[in-house]
Structure formats: C-alpha cells, structure tokens
Amino acid sequence: xxxxxxxxxxxxxxQGLVKTVKFKNPNYIGDAINSxxxxxxxxxxxxxxxxxxxxxKKKAPDMSLIKQIGSECxxxxxxxxxxxxxxxxxxxxxxxxxxxxxxxxxxxxxNLINQIATQFGxxxxxxxxDVNKNIFGKKTVFVESGKTNTKxxxxxxxxxxxxxxxxxxxxxxxxRDGTFSGYDIELIKxxxxxxSIPVVACGGAQSMNDYISxxxxxxxxxxxxxxxxxxxxxxxxxILINYPSQKILDTELYAKIxxx
Amino acid sequence: MxxxxxxxVGNIGSILNMLKKVGHKxxxxxxxxxxxxxxxxxxxxxxxxxxxxxxxxESGLWDILNHEVIxxxxxxxxxxxxxxxxxxxxxxxxxxxxxxxxxxxxxxNSLSLPKEYKIPHMGWNNILxxxxxxxxxxxxxxTPRFYFVHSYHVISNEPTEVLFTANYGYDFxxxxxxxxxxxxxxxxxxxxxxxxDLLKHFAENFYSEQ
Numbered sequence: 001x002x003x004x005x006x007x008x009x010x011x012x013x014x015q016g017l018v019k020t021v022k023f024k025n026p027n028y029i030g031d032a033i034n035s036x037x038x039x040x041x042x043x044x045x046x047x048x049x050x051x052x053x054x055x056x057k058k059k060a061p062d063m064s065l066i067k068q069i070g071s072e073c074x075x076x077x078x079x080x081x082x083x084x085x086x087x088x089x090x091x092x093x094x095x096x097x098x099x100x101x102x103x104x105x106x107x108x109x110x111n112l113i114n115q116i117a118t119q120f121g122x123x124x125x126x127x128x129x130d131v132n133k134n135i136f137g138k139k140t141v142f143v144e145s146g147k148t149n150t151k152x153x154x155x156x157x158x159x160x161x162x163x164x165x166x167x168x169x170x171x172x173x174x175x176r177d178g179t180f181s182g183y184d185i186e187l188i189k190x191x192x193x194x195x196s197i198p199v200v201a202c203g204g205a206q207s208m209n210d211y212i213s214x215x216x217x218x219x220x221x222x223x224x225x226x227x228x229x230x231x232x233x234x235x236x237x238x239i240l241i242n243y244p245s246q247k248i249l250d251t252e253l254y255a256k257i258x259x260x
Numbered sequence: 261m262x263x264x265x266x267x268x269v270g271n272i273g274s275i276l277n278m279l280k281k282v283g284h285k286x287x288x289x290x291x292x293x294x295x296x297x298x299x300x301x302x303x304x305x306x307x308x309x310x311x312x313x314x315x316x317x318e319s320g321l322w323d324i325l326n327h328e329v330i331x332x333x334x335x336x337x338x339x340x341x342x343x344x345x346x347x348x349x350x351x352x353x354x355x356x357x358x359x360x361x362x363x364x365x366x367x368x369n370s371l372s373l374p375k376e377y378k379i380p381h382m383g384w385n386n387i388l389x390x391x392x393x394x395x396x397x398x399x400x401x402x403t404p405r406f407y408f409v410h411s412y413h414v415i416s417n418e419p420t421e422v423l424f425t426a427n428y429g430y431d432f433x434x435x436x437x438x439x440x441x442x443x444x445x446x447x448x449x450x451x452x453x454x455x456x457d458l459l460k461h462f463a464e465n466f467y468s469e470q
Contacts, residue, residue: 002376003384003405043452045384046407071277076407076450096273098409098450121307123380123409168382198378221378246402258376 001254004215005045005222008229008243009202010035012051012065012081019226019236020052021178023130023146029230029239032065036072039229042243044075048101048126048170048224051081052145055104061088063095070096078126086115093120101126101170104143107150107157110164117165125168126200127161129154131187132174139187146174158191168198170224176204178227180234183210185218192219200224206234208244208252216258262463263289263298267319269312269341270304274449275459282460291320295328300463305341309365309412310353312341322358329360335440335467337395340410343436343443352412361436361443362418368411373429380411385446387424387434394465395423395442397457404454406446408434413445440467 011018011026017035018026029035032049039047049069054061061082070077079092080101089100105112106127116125130146131154133139141150141157150157158169171191173184181204188201198221201214205225214220232240244252262279264272266288279286289298303325305312316322328334338346347357350365357365368379386403389396396404413432416422423442424435434445442462448455 001386003386005383040452070273074278074281074450074452074455076447093271094273096271096277098271098274123306123382167380196378198382219376221376222383 002257003254004211004257005200006211006244006249006253007046007048007200007222007224008039008044009048009050009224009226010039011226012049013053017230018052019178019230023174023177027236030241033068033072035241036069038241039243040072040074042241043246044243046076046078046222047073048078048080050079050101050128054082056145056147060084061092063091066092066097067095080126080128084109084112086112086119089116089120093124099124099126099168101128103128103130106161106166107141107143107152110161113161113164113166117167122165122167122197125166126170127166127168128170128172129157129161129191130172130174131184142174154187155190155194158195162195162197166197168200169195170200170202173203179204180206180227182206183214183218185213188214188218188220198222211253212256216256261298262286262300262302263293263295264302264304265321265325266290267312267315267321269315270306270339271449272304274447275302275304275339278449278455278459279463282456282463284460284463291324295324295334299334300466301325301328301334301336302462303336303338303342303345305339305345306409307341308352309341309344309350309357310355312345313353313355313357316345326358329441333440335462336442337462337466338441338443339449340445340447343445344412344414346436346441346443347414350412360441361414361416361421361438363414363416363421363433363436365412365414368413368428368432369430377429380409381428382409383407384451385426385428385434387426387446389424390422391420391437393423393437393442394467395437395458395461397461404457406434406444406448406451406454408446410445442466
C-alpha cells in the first residue's frame with residue numbers, strides 16, 4: 001500500500017486565515033494559530049501555510065508567527081510568503097518548519113533555489129507554480145499572488161526550477177481555486193511527464209475521486225486542497241475545519257491508488 | 261536532561277518542540293558542553309553524508325561521541341542522516357561513518373522501483389517492528405507510521421541489529437538497535453503521536469536499566 005500525502009493549504013492575510021476563489025474574494029476562516037492547532041490534532045499528513053500578502057506588500061516573513069506555528073505542528077510544515085533571502089530561509093527552517101515555498105522569488109531570483117539546495121538540501125524547497133489560461137486557452141505561469149503573468153509555460157518553468165534544485169513542485173490552477181470543479185488533470189500530467197521530482201496537485205478539489213484522478217491519471221505524488229478542509233461539505237457558508245480519518249483514507253484513497 | 265547534538269545539520273527546533281511536548285527537558289550540545297550532565301543523546305541530521313561526517317569532525321564531536329557512546333555506553337538516538345552516520349559508510353560519499361552498526365548506507369535502487377515511486381522517498385509510511393524494543397510502546401493500537409524524507413537507506417549485515425523495516429517499492433531497513441545505540445530513518449519529531457511515543461520511550465525507557 002502506498003500512502004499518498006493529503007495536504008491542507010492555509011492562506012494567511014490580514015492577521016487571519018482566509019480562503020479565496022480564483023485567487024480573489026478572500027473569505028475569513030479563522031484565527032491562524034488556533035486553526036493550525038486543530039489541524040495538528042486531526043493528524044494531518046503535512047501542512048502548507050502561505051502568507052499571500054507578504055510579497056505584494058513587500059513584507060519579510062513574520063518570524064514570530066512562523067515560530068508560533070512551528071511549535072504547534074508535530075507534522076511536516078511548509079511555509080511560503082515574502083521569502084527573498086537565504087538568511088530568512090535559515091531562520092524559518094530553525095523554527096520547526098521543514099520546507100519553504102517559493103513562488104515569485106523562484107521566478108525573479110531562481111539562483112536562490114540553488115543556494116537553498118546547497119545549504120539545506122532540495123527536500124526543503126517547494127516551488128509553487130500558479131497557472132492561469134488566457135481567452136485562447138493558453139496556460140502560463142503567474143506570480144505575485146496570481147497578479148503578474150510571466151508568459152512562461154508551466155512545463156518550461158517547472159523544468160527550469162528543477163534544474164535549479166527544487167525538491168518538489170506544487171502546481172496550482174488559478175481558475176479552479178475555490179471552485180470545487182476538480183483538479184486540472186491535464187495540467188498536472190503535463191508537469192509530471194517532464195520532471196522527476198514529486199509534484200503536488202492543487203486547485204479545485206471537490207471529492208476523494210479528484211485526489212485519486214490527480215494521482216492515477218495526473219501522476220501527482222501528493223494532493224493538496226484548501227476549501228475541502230475549511231468548509232463543511234462544500235458549503236462556503238459553513239466553516240468547519242475537517243480532515244478524513246485514517247480509516248477513510250485507507251479504504252477510500254490508498255486502496256484506490258494504482259500499483260499499491 | 262537530553263542533549264541534542266548540534267553540528268550544523270538538521271532541524272533541531274522540531275526535536276526540542278516535541279521533547280518538550282512529551283515532558284522532557286532537552287538542550288542543544290556542542291563540544292564545549294559538559295557531557296556528564298546529559299543522560300541521553302540525540303544525533304539528528306538532514307542532508308549529504310560527507311557534509312554531515314565532515315561537520316561532525318570539524319565540530320570536534322566525532323571523538324567525544326565515540327567516547328560517550330562506545331566507552332561510557334550513553335544511550336543515543338540517531339535520526340535520518342544521524343542514523344546513516346552510525347553505519348560504516350555511504351554510497352553518497354567517500355568519508356567513513358562512525359561504524360557503530362554492521363551496516364552500510366546505499367542509494368535507493370531506482371531500477372527496482374515502479375515509476376510512481378519517486379526518489380526521495382518523501383511521505384508517511386508504516387513500519388514493521390522486527391524485534392522487541394523499549395523505544396516504542398509494547399502494545400500499539402494501530403500500525404505505527406512515520407514521516408520519511410530520504411534518498412539513501414541502510415542495509416544491515418547483522419540481522420540481529422535490525423529493529424524496523426519499511427516498504428517503498430521494496431523492503432528496506434528503517435531502524436537499527438544495538439545495546440545503547442538506536443537509529444531511525446524517519447523523523448519522529450514530525451510524526452504526530454507515533455513520534456511522541458518513540459521520543460517519550462527513548463527518554464524514559466530506552467537502555468535505562470543500566
């Protein structure tokens with residue numbers, strides 16, 4: 001049996017957790033530390049925590065917040081948002097955080113990936129790739145919380161960050177974010193076919209079947225979601241932190257993964 | 261007091277956090293520390309074998325550790341690269357390991373792995389307990405699972421030292437134990453209640469009879 005990592009992605013803005021739709025309309029979910037504690041109690045596989053306004057506001061990572069979160073997480077924790085320098089990475093990794101997430105910086109200064117890989121190992125770097133498509137259906141990579149089009153294709157960018165030493169790629173579909181319309185399997189597959197590092201699928205998950213498709217068809221190594229874990233039964237009016245039990249994961253996810 | 265060995269390699273913050281959570285005092289130790297005040301030691305580590313071996317040498321801790329562990333029989337837990345450094349050497353590098361176990365460290369054989377099994381092995385995995393040990397609760401309510409991140413694994417030349425195995429495409433050794441020395445490939449400090457159980461047992465029960 002192969003265990004698949006199922007990863008809640010938490011978005012932080014204005015001192016609280018929010019959930020977006022297509023990277024817009026942030027809906028307040030709750031207090032960050034408290035929510036992280038609840039996810040820890042639910043024994044989640046891993047947690048990705050993203051400060052989605054740090055880069056836009058040109059703020060450095062909030063170390064006191066990161067330390068508090070780190071001390072509440074007894075599972076692997078990844079932090080992203082506002083990271084531009086190697087010494088920030090060192091401080092973050094010393095706070096009980098396993099991995100850092102780069103997005104805008106991976107595009108603007110890919111050499112930082114090399115530096116982090118050399119000093120802390122590739123396993124500590126997730127590059128998150130946000131993808132949107134134009135009216136002709138052409139998919140390109142966006143940075144700065146989805147605001148700036150890099151004009152690079154997802155596969156070009158994925159191959160590039162791999163060459164720089166990224167350890168994992170999180171591929172996120174902006175148009176599906178918060179919409180419960182399923183992952184963009186074609187997009188995920190286009191990346192997993194080109195890179196040998198683990199790829200984490202994100203954006204649009206609606207059900208256990210979406211996780212299974214992302215893995216069995218898309219070739220993802222892990223699956224991530226936001227709305228699935230903060231709303232009750234897909235209802236955005238009903239906020240409830242939730243995560244499947246081990247028993248449900250065993251029977252409804254792991255058991256359905258091909259070649260287990 | 262438990263001493264966590266600081267040689268510039270590994271996530272010490274997480275280990276301190278979890279030991280505190282299970283009610284045990286720990287401090288970071290270096291070559292200037294008074295080792296007599298530490299009843300047990302933890303050797304953490306993430307990254308490349310030679311980098312770790314070199315750092316352990318440069319930090320002046322190599323000889324101290326050999327003295328504390330081999331002559332003084334101080335209990336020690338190696339985590340991830342920390343365990344690999346307890347073997348004789350690694351395919352990853354040229355430097356010698358501490359050689360406390362009759363074991364070597366080799367790269368995951370990608371040819372033997374199905375293509376969905378990417379390297380590094382990153383994620384949660386069940387372990388199989390191969391011999392009784394005071395490092396875990398005697399009665400496990402469910403199969404213990406732990407968080408792994410590694411591209412190299414240990415092969416043992418002494419079956420009596422094998423404590424745990426795990427399966428990632430094929431079975432590999434995920435824990436070794438001999439007298440006062442124990443090593444695990446996974447990260448207990450990042451493995452929820454299973455990690456807490458292991459660190460608590462290491463702190464309270466492991467090799468405590470001596």
